[in-house]
Amino acid sequence: MSETKRAILTAFTQYRDTLDAHYDQRERVIKCSRDITALSKKIVFSLLRITQDSPERVFADATNKQKQVLELFRKMSVELQGSNGYKYNRQATPGLQEYIEAIGLWTFLRDNTLITKQQVLDTLSVEDENGEVKPLLMVTDEDYILGVSDLPGEVNRYCINSIGKGDRDAVERCLTFLRDLKEGISFVMCGGRVRDLDKKIPTLDSSLEKIEKAYYSMSIRDEEMAKVNPSAVVAAAAAAAAEA
Amino acid sequence: MDVQVFVDLQNQFDSESSLREEISTATKELFKTCRLTSAKLSKAHAVPKSQSKQVTDSVKEQFATIHTNIEAIAKHVRPVTFYRYHDMWSMAVQNACALVIFAVYLEESRLATAADIQGYLGYRVNATNEDVTEFVITLEEYLHGIVSLFNELSRLAVNSVIVNDVQRPQEISQFASELYAGFQLLNLKNDSLRRRFDSIKYDIKKIEEVQYDLRVRGLIA
Numbered sequence A: 001m002s003e004t005k006r007a008i009l010t011a012f013t014q015y016r017d018t019l020d021a022h023y024d025q026r027e028r029v030i031k032c033s034r035d036i037t038a039l040s041k042k043i044v045f046s047l048l049r050i051t052q053d054s055p056e057r058v059f060a061d062a063t064n065k066q067k068q069v070l071e072l073f074r075k076m077s078v079e080l081q082g083s084n085g086y087k088y089n090r091q092a093t094p095g096l097q098e099y100i101e102a103i104g105l106w107t108f109l110r111d112n113t114l115i116t117k118q119q120v121l122d123t124l125s126v127e128d129e130n131g132e133v134k135p136l137l138m139v140t141d142e143d144y145i146l147g148v149s150d151l152p153g154e155v156n157r158y159c160i161n162s163i164g165k166g167d168r169d170a171v172e173r174c175l176t177f178l179r180d181l182k183e184g185i186s187f188v189m190c191g192g193r194v195r196d197l198d199k200k201i202p203t204l205d206s207s208l209e210k211i212e213k214a215y216y217s218m219s220i221r222d223e224e225m226a227k228v229n230p231s232a233v234v235a236a237a238a239a240a241a242a243e244a
Numbered sequence B: 001m002d003v004q005v006f007v008d009l010q011n012q013f014d015s016e017s018s019l020r021e022e023i024s025t026a027t028k029e030l031f032k033t034c035r036l037t038s039a040k041l042s043k044a045h046a047v048p049k050s051q052s053k054q055v056t057d058s059v060k061e062q063f064a065t066i067h068t069n070i071e072a073i074a075k076h077v078r079p080v081t082f083y084r085y086h087d088m089w090s091m092a093v094q095n096a097c098a099l100v101i102f103a104v105y106l107e108e109s110r111l112a113t114a115a116d117i118q119g120y121l122g123y124r125v126n127a128t129n130e131d132v133t134e135f136v137i138t139l140e141e142y143l144h145g146i147v148s149l150f151n152e153l154s155r156l157a158v159n160s161v162i163v164n165d166v167q168r169p170q171e172i173s174q175f176a177s178e179l180y181a182g183f184q185l186l187n188l189k190n191d192s193l194r195r196r197f198d199s200i201k202y203d204i205k206k207i208e209e210v211q212y213d214l215r216v217r218g219l220i221a
Helices: A003-051 A055-080 A089-111 A117-123 A141-148 A151-164 A168-191 A197-228 A230-243 B004-046 B049-058 B060-074 B079-108 B114-121 B139-162 B168-183 B192-216
Strands: A125-127 A133-135
Touching: A003 A055, A003 A089, A003 A151, A003 B139, A003 B168, A055 A089, A089 A117, A089 A141, A089 A151, A117 A125, A117 A141, A141 A168, A141 A197, A141 B004, A151 A168, A151 A197, A168 A197, A168 B004, A197 A230, B004 B049, B004 B060, B004 B079, B004 B139, B049 B060, B049 B079, B060 B079, B060 B114, B079 B114, B079 B139, B114 B139, B139 B168, B139 B192, B168 B192
Parallel strands: none
Antiparallel strands: A125 A133
16 A cells, blocks of 8 residues: 555544544434424423413423423533534524423413523523533524524414413413514514524414404404393303302 | 513624624635635646646745635634634635645645645644634535545646646546545535535546546557
8 A cells, every 4th residue: 555545544534533423423412402302392282281271280291391301401412512502503403492482382371471581591501510500501592583483383272272262361362472472573584684584484474363363253253142142141251250 | 572582682683793794704805815826726737747836836825815814714703603603614714725735736746634734724624523612624624625626636637638748647546546545434424525525436537538548549558
């Protein structure tokens, strides 16, 4: 073997090891991110059961699952230290967005507010060996806004369930929330800085439209009922009061 | 809900865009210098091997400018955000690497090592995947530069025949196949490097065709 050939092969063997390590690490982030996505979806489904179950039970269940997600984040954070945070952000962000969506829905149901980035970071914070409470990983503004802009679909589901139960308050809350969210997201979108944000707008619009239509039919029905059969309305209100 | 959250976010994005603009301007400069250097270095295709040295000597200054251009990009980048903006200049740095690699080949008929890159461009090639603590040239950028060399080599094989140097294609062929053997050690994933790697075989083929033409006519042994 010639000298140049030997030198080339030695160098490329090293490059192969470097690239392999990089690809493996990227793969591990992808896997973690996918697991986080799956578990976050489960949190969402648990939360949506709130129209059938008591809030305490639903939130307890969500808390349980959130602890499991945190373990996954702990695993993923190992791969995202230092400059690797941005290096593998593209792989990490799907799971992170899904998680933000899940706890965003949670915050909405519990407090009727939009989750802040700080709140997201707080849920991801754990105590390190020096007793300092720090977030496990970085959440970029893009992660946050993209996660939050996935909320309409879930809020929409909750709203439709609430309509089924005749919960006017809930429907009202959803409507206000989505309208505000739309305004906010459109505002950020005008800046045009965040990639993929524009893809989320159609879902937001259709969610809003569905809710408005459903709310409209609900109102018409109630009006009509009040006109045709006032005593039934009184009876229904009494029944609702008794149930509460 | 407070819309202030979104206003703050937008302000954040806005303040970042001035940084992006500066990086983008600096990158454009680097592209420009690279194009100029590439044009000068291309003259090597029109002269016999004996005159290669004059061509490479004529671009030495250009490499100093490229170094300065990269410095102008690097000064905007902190280690932790290195990969946030990396895509913005990566292509330009790939070009710069390709130029160094071609120049070194013209001068010494060998592959430019990571150390050569650092010598010419002033920045280290991160060949070991370690955490970025300063501005670096990534391994992928260096490898992209090597793929570009195959392109130049196939052109060079054809053009050396034009300037009546029938021995050179043989030398080029030998080098290209050794280098290709090295590249084949890599387990590439489906990314841009892989796609470009797949195109190397056409360059190799072209070099072999030149060999064939010369041999079939009895112009080389």
